[in-house]
Amino acid sequence: MKRCMGADDAVLSSPAWRYRMLHVAHRTATDTLLDKHGVKDFGHPFILFLLENCGEDGSFEMQKELSKRLRISPASVTAALKALEKQGCIVREAQESDMRRKRIRITDKGREVALRYKEVFTEVDEAMYRGFSDEELRAVSAYFERITQNLRALCEQEDGQC
Structure with missing residues (x-):
């Protein structure tokens, strides 16, 4: 293997560097399998996982709750939900008590996509820890x-x- 100009063996063998390489390998393997399973373009797997596994009846009261659970900004959650709604994976339903508040619910299509995501992540994990x-x-x-x-x-x- 050709050495990088100025590469220091201590840097290339450091835990931080190895973590970066692990991250790249994990991302590549995951993307490859997501594509193979036909779900690469859906994005936002953790929102679907939360809705499927943690929400009451496959739903959450508010986007703020999802934002807090996922540790991402409310704006990022809003963008992700718009994309998932457009793809038919979720629906947002106005609440009778306050029409401004929307209950976020996973659809059957969203459940199917979440299941395929779970299969991919399980396969990657099994390979990674073999x-x-x-x-x-x-x-x-x-x-x-x-x-x-x-x-x-x-x-x-x-x-x-x-």
Whole structure:
């Protein structure tokens, strides 16, 4: 393999670099399988997962609730919901008590797409952790949790939201 100009072995073997390469490989594998399963163009799998698995009767009262659960901006949720609604994966229904408030509900098509997403993510996870013992999986999970906590602490320290 050709060396990069100025590449430092310590950098290329660092956990941060390896994480970046893992992220790229994971994204590539996921995109390949999403395309194979015909759901690459739907986007927003976690909104569909939340609606399917966490919402009351496959629905949420407000976009703000989704935003908080997903840790993304309300504007991003609004854009994602518009796209999902256009694709027929969700419907937004006005509430009788307040017509400005919309209940977000997953449709049968949305459930089908969510199921295909779940199949893809399961396949990627199985491939990613192939050959790992239960003990190794617990250790990796604990490391990821610590890294997540460290990054959230950094965000809070900088008055950000993670």
